[in-house]
Amino acid sequence: MLSRRYFMFGTLLTGALPLPSVASLKRLGYQSPNEKLNIAGIGAGGQPLSDMRQCQGENLVALADVDWKRAEQGFKTFEKAKRYKDFRQMLDKEGKQIDAVVIGTPDHMHASAALACMQAGKSVYVEKPLTRTPWEARLLTQAAEKYKVATQMGNQGYSHDATRVACEIFWSGEIGEVREVHAWTGRASWPQEMTKTPAPSPVPDTLDWDLWLGTAANRPFTAGDEDYKKHIADRDARRPRMGGGGGNPLPAGAPQRGGGFGGNNDFGFFLPFNWRAFYDFGSGLIGDWGVHILGPANWALQLHPRHLLSVECIKKNTLPPFTFPDELTIKYEFGARGSMPPVTVYWHHSPNGDAYAPSGMTVEQARKIPGKGPQVGPAGGGFGGGRPAGAAPAGGAPQGPPANLPRPPQGIGYNNIFVGSKGYLGTSGRGEGVGLLPGERWAEYKLPAEYLSRSPGASTGSNHAAHVRDWIRACKGGAPACSNFSIAGPYTEWLVLGAIAVRFDGKLLWDNAKGEITNNKEANKLVRPLYRKGWEVKL
Numbered sequence: 232m233l234s235r236r237y238f239m240f241g242t243l244l245t246g247a248l249p250l251p252s253v254a255s256l257k258r259l260g261y262q263s264p265n266e267k268l269n270i271a272g273i274g275a276g277g278q279p280l281s282d283m284r285q286c287q288g289e290n291l292v293a294l295a296d297v298d299w300k301r302a303e304q305g306f307k308t309f310e311k312a313k314r315y316k317d318f319r320q321m322l323d324k325e326g327k328q329i330d331a332v333v334i335g336t337p338d339h340m341h342a343s344a345a346l347a348c349m350q351a352g353k354s355v356y357v358e359k360p361l362t363r364t365p366w367e368a369r370l371l372t373q374a375a376e377k378y379k380v381a382t383q384m385g386n387q388g389y390s391h392d393a394t395r396v397a398c399e400i401f402w403s404g405e406i407g408e409v410r411e412v413h414a415w416t417g418r419a420s421w422p423q424e425m426t427k428t429p430a431p432s433p434v435p436d437t438l439d440w441d442l443w444l445g446t447a448a449n450r451p452f453t454a455g456d457e458d459y460k461k462h463i464a465d466r467d468a469r470r471p472r473m474g475g476g477g478g479n480p481l482p483a484g485a486p487q488r489g490g491g492f493g494g495n496n497d498f499g500f501f502l503p504f505n506w507r508a509f510y511d512f513g514s515g516l517i518g519d520w521g522v523h524i525l526g527p528a529n530w531a532l533q534l535h536p537r538h539l540l541s542v543e544c545i546k547k548n549t550l551p552p553f554t555f556p557d558e559l560t561i562k563y564e565f566g567a568r569g570s571m572p573p574v575t576v577y578w579h580h581s582p583n584g585d586a587y588a589p590s591g592m593t594v595e596q597a598r599k600i601p602g603k604g605p606q607v608g609p610a611g612g613g614f615g616g617g618r619p620a621g622a623a624p625a626g627g628a629p630q631g632p633p634a635n636l637p638r639p640p641q642g643i644g645y646n647n648i649f650v651g652s653k654g655y656l657g658t659s660g661r662g663e664g665v666g667l668l669p670g671e672r673w674a675e676y677k678l679p680a681e682y683l684s685r686s687p688g689a690s691t692g693s694n695h696a697a698h699v700r701d702w703i704r705a706c707k708g709g710a711p712a713c714s715n716f717s718i719a720g721p722y723t724e725w726l727v728l729g730a731i732a733v734r735f736d737g738k739l740l741w742d743n744a745k746g747e748i749t750n751n752k753e754a755n756k757l758v759r760p761l762y763r764k765g766w767e768v769k770l
Contacts, residue, residue: 270330271331272294273336273348285695292328293314294306294309295321331702331703334355339447340445342768349374353380356385360522362723381712382712389530389714390686391661397656400665400679409571410572416520422508426552428450428453429500432453432454448511448761521726527665533569539728539743540566541741543738563728585646592669599644599670645666654667656668728758
């Protein structure tokens with residue numbers, strides 16, 4: 232069993248126990264945590280709008296979005312908020328009124344926007360992944376320490392009880408030493424594997440394309456062409472479309488996120504969602520779902536770039552010229568961490584179902600037994616990687632997804648497996664599902680005593696709301712948020728190294744002290760991005 236001394240050390244490293252307060256409303260002239268925050272948004276549609284909707288009870292005072300068609304719903308939702316296209320102008324003109332900022336731009340703009348806000352003394356909530364590149368992740372970690380503002384990355388699973396229970400189960404010694412972890416998702420729902428860029432097309436009147444590119448190299452705008460439409464149609468016909476973090480095929484006729492043809496002209500070649508596929512703008516499924524699914528492993532196993540030895544893409548179905556491939560496996564090797572032995576973490580894109588199953592255990596044996604075993608946290612937690620298949624909500628009876636959504640994975644019910652010397656621990660999606668394998672072991676299991684504090688608002692049933700509330704509490708002088716940048720920065724740093732490894736053959740060796748890949752000069756050039764003139768950043 233792991234010692235209590237180690238446990239306390241581990242929890243301090245993760246920031247789960249209360250630590251000295253960061254920047255607060257009191258420093259800004261407020262006297263009470265009951266005072267309302269004045270919040271601005273960089274990004275007014277899609278995910279940032281969803282984040283801002285969780286800021287109930289606060290004031291939304293300003294919104295900046297380069298695409299006013301995409302921002303339309305946010306503008307309607309927060310009608311009194313001042314509107315801008317350039318977040319820098321918003322900070323200049325509204326800065327005295329703004330306490331905190333929600334940032335939900337494409338990945339390549341996270342570091343630039345977040346750093347500008349922190350330098351202006353604003354607390355920040357930044358969507359996952361924290362940054363597109365390892366260097367930027369370290370930069371924001373250093374910036375949060377320097378500017379003393381409240382920070383949070385939008386990996387909501389860190390606020391779910393199940394993620395914390397997974398840590399407690401592992402730290403209790405229940406599954407022994409872990410030297411191997413397998414995590415996976417399905418195929419990206421957005422188009423990938425294109426081999427050519429369509430001819431330029433007119434920029435929509437509602438979009439400032441130069442501002443959208445921001446730090447990235449200049450290139451013409453394109454909404455796609457007939458070849459692009461055919462690529463999407465052929466891709467969908469070739470393999471089942473994937474949804475959420477569970478890796479399960481969507482049924483025929485289910486809506487698809489991304490692509491944009493077939494009547495949805497809101498989506499083109501690059502945006503508003505397809506940018507995730509591109510090396511220059513996103514980090515693919517590694518940053519989109521890997522940051523969620525690997526969260527319990529990062530927390531429980533105390534993974535950190537200072538312990539990372541190497542990263543390698545050991546499998547890929549193809550190597551597209553400017554997007555991520557659909558199928559791949561990335562291998563991360565970490566050294567010993569305190570009393571924990573070295574561990575190898577595998578990240579799989581597995582369109583055909585479970586990427587890993589315990590040896591000698593059938594799928595039926597691995598699954599939870601419906602209605603039996605501990606129910607952890609509020610039932611649900613969101614489809615797309617919530618409760619494992621057949622798990623029971625509070626009250627006993629298993630509960631399926633809403634009728635308009637596809638069913639959860641029908642495999643083993645997990646997409647993150649800790650392989651222990653004494654057994655297996657599984658989690659699913661953002662961490663909302665946790666259990667021991669086989670299912671009969673979970674059916675008889677009694678949870679260890681709670682040691683990690685629970686997120687404020689976790690009992691509401693929405694880990695998204697709880698995660699935002701955790702940050703708001705930190706903004707008002709409370710304990711640091713559970714995924715503040717001292718945690719989210721190092722996590723993102725090692726994770727997005729995998730996005731670099733995809734583009735090369737062979738093992739990439741990591742020198743954490745220098746923040747460099749030591750054995751591949753071309754790969755090392757990608758650790759730090761080249762910023763377009765006028766967009767350079769400095770701590």
